[in-house]
């Protein structure tokens with residue numbers, strides 16, 4: 001079935017639409033903000049939806065910042081939304097690792113804010129700045145198993161380099177737990193020129209080691225379990241997922257049994273909707289159009 005443009009619904013149909021969900025699961029990047037800039041009117045739209053009785057939770061694949069740093073992009077009025085309203089892959093990973101009772105360190109390729117979340121949770125994170133390339137080569141030549149590392153995590157790392165990747169290759173020869181948050185191959189800086197996402201590095205390590213990470217971001221089942229549990233969602237049919245990516249957001253929503261709304265301010269385009277096998281239930285040019293629609297029905 002082709003997706004419905006919400007702007008083409010009649011007033012009655014719009015009323016039925018707004019009454020069909022009590023909870024919103026909202027992506028952040030490409031919906032509420034572009035990098036460090038809010039999409040104009042996004043905070044006021046969130047505020048209006050909340051005033052209309054909708055519970056709003058934020059589910060992002062972006063763990064590169066600590067969740068506290070996201071709050072200024074969400075709150076029109078201070079305190080409307082808190083860290084407890086946000087789910088990100090780092091949180092799902094930490095929850096998983098805490099249950100493993102690890103004795104060894106975690107080698108993380110991720111931003112300093114990403115790593116900080118694991119340290120703050122009491123997990124032992126390997127100091128990736130201490131890697132010496134010749135030692136890594138020595139490990140490989142000796143065929144010694146990297147016994148100091150029990151877990152390798154590869155997320156978005158703006159400072160990834162040859163030495164870190166060589167260390168990862170060395171670790172992945174042994175039976176380490178290999179995990180990721182975001183699995184995106186590309187980071188969409190602009191529509192025409194994306195940058196390298198962690199998925200490209202996953203592919204590189206796969207070519208070298210034959211190993212792929214277990215995914216804890218959208219659309220994975222691990223993240224699905226975490227999100228449903230964290231936000232205590234018992235009736236998925238009453239949830240509207242709003243996102244800008246067919247492969248990450250809309251497929252996650254479909255897997256969860258949510259209604260889905262694609263907005264065209266981020267990764268996926270109208271042409272993608274027409275050609276992709278993943279089809280949202282609804283689409284809109286932008287998230288802030290919801291504010292106008294709500295005010296006119």
Ligand SMILES: [Mg+2]
Pocket residue numbers: 027028029030031243244245266
């Ligand atoms: Mg997004």
